Amino acid sequence: MTLLALLLCLTGFAALALAMDRHHHALVGVRPAKARKRWLQLAGTLVLILALVVSITAWGPAYGPIYWLGLLTAGAAPVLLALTYAPRRKP
Secondary structure (H helix, E strand, C coil), X not given: CHHHXXXXXXXXXXXXXXXXXXXXXXXXXXXXXXXXXXXXHHHHHHHHHHHHHHHHHHHHHHHHHHHHHHHHHHHHHXXXXXXXXXXXXXX
């Protein structure tokens, strides 16, 4: 369950990063349309909420949100490092 929650956090942050113009352009090569940005924002938010549900299911209502906050940090770090140090796509 821990691995599932961590992968959900990683996926959620990746979707939220792709919803931003700069990161979407750097990874895909084009600016995202407004509809795609909205869908990526919604998907990222829903996946992070799903990770919270998984955490609460695994560790209970007392410790689940605490573990979830730690998993948010662990899920955001690889996305942050990849966006910071990955080579940029050339126009």
